[in-house]
C-alpha cells in the first residue's frame with residue numbers, strides 16, 4: 001500500500017493508520033479482535049494488500065509477492081485487475097446499478113438469463129433466477145425442485161459442499177465444523193460420492209460395477225423414493241477434489257430419473273469453463289435439470305444463478321433476492337462470458353489442465369507421499385498420504401505443506417478435503433507459471449515430508 005491508499009483510509013476517518021503499521025502481524029491481530037471468524041488459518045496466510053495485485057500475482061501488506069493458484073477460490077477467471085475488464089468496468093460505471101434485478105425487468109439481466117440458458121446443456125426450455133452467492137444459487141434450485149415436484153427430500157453425497165446456510169448447508173457434508181449443532185433444514189438421503197482412489201465399496205477402477213450407484217438404489221429402497229432431486233457436484237471441490245467416473249454420474253442420474261426426480265449439478269466452483277467445458281457435467285454426458293453457478297460468473301462481484309427447467313416456479317413471488325442481477329453486475333457477467341468465448345478459454349483451460357496434470361504426475365512418481373493427482377481442466381487436486389501402499393491420509397503433512405508453500409515458497413494455495421491440495425488458478429495463468437507452481441509445490445512437499 002502506498003501513501004495514496006493510506007490517505008483514502010484516513011479520509012474515511014481512520015487517522016491513526018501509518019505506514020509503520022504495515023505489518024502482517026499487526027493487522028492479523030487487529031482482524032482477530034474485530035472479525036468473528038475466518039475460514040483459513042491466520043498462522044499460515046499474511047494480510048492481503050487490497051491495493052496491489054495483477055494477473056496471478058497477489059501481495060501481502062509487507063510487500064511479499066505470491067503466485068496465486070487459488071484464483072480467489074475459483075472466482076477470478078481472468079485474474080486480478082485484468083486490464084480489459086477494468087476498462088469495461090470503467091465504461092459502465094455510471095449505469096444505474098441500483099436496480100433490483102429480480103423485482104423489475106431491465107435489459108441486462110434478461111440478456112444474461114438468455115445467454116446462460118443458451119450455454120447450459122440441453123435443448124429444453126430453461127429459466128434463470130439470479131442470486132448473490134453460490135449457496136443461494138443451490139437454494140434456488142432446491143426450492144424450485146420442491147415447488148415443481150411437490151416433494152421435499154433430496155439425495156446428497158458424502159463428501160459434498162453446497163454452502164453454509166439453510167437448505168444448502170443440509171446438503172453439505174465436507175467438514176463437521178460446518179454442521180455440528182446446527183439443525184438441518186431439509187431431509188437428505190446421503191450416499192458416498194464416487195471416489196475411485198478410495199472406493200468405499202473396495203472396488204478397483206478396472207473391475208468396478210458402479211457399486212456406488214447400486215448403493216443409491218438401495219438407499220432409496222430402504223429410506224424412501226419420494227425425492228425431489230439428486231444434488232451432485234460434477235467434480236467434488238471442497239470435499240477433496242474428487243473426479244467421479246462418467247458412468248457413476250450417469251448411473252446416479254438414471255436412478256434419479258427412475259423415481260421421477262430432478263438432477264441438480266452444482267457448478268458453483270467447477271462451472272464457467274474452468275474444466276474445459278462451460279459446465280463440468282458435460283464431461284459426464286449428462287444433461288441436468290438444474291445448474292447452480294456463482295464464483296467466476298461475477299468476476300469478483302457477488303453474482304450467482306440457478307438455472308432450471310421452465311417454468312421453474314409455480315407462480316410469481318415464490319422466490320427472489322433483493323440484490324441479485326443488478327445491471328452493472330449483469331453487464332460484467334455478460335462481458336466475462338464473451339471474453340471466455342472470444343479468448344477460446346475452454347480449449348485453453350483443457351490444454352493447460354492436461355499440462356498441469358502431466359507435471360504433477362511427475363511429482364507423484366518422485367514422492368512417496370503423493371498418493372494421487374487428479375482433476376479436469378484448471379481444477380486439480382493432489383492427495384497426500386503417509387505412503388502410496390497404505391494410502392493412509394496425511395492431514396498434518398498437508399497442513400505443513402500448505403504452510404511451507406505459502407510462507408517459504410511464496411505460493412498462495414488452499415487445501416481441500418482432509419488431506420488434499422487444491423489448484424483452481426485463473427484462466428490467464430501461463431505454462432511457465434504452472435511450472436513454477438509445480439516446482440514450489442514439490443519443494444514444499446520435500447521440505448515438509
Ligand SMILES: Cc1ncc(COP(=O)(O)O)c(C=O)c1O
Nearest residue numbers: 133134135161162163237268269
Ligand atoms: C460447489 C459449491 N457449491 C456452493 C458453494 C457455496 O458458495 P458460496 O460460498 O458463494 O455461498 C461453494 C463454495 O465454495 C461450492 O464450491
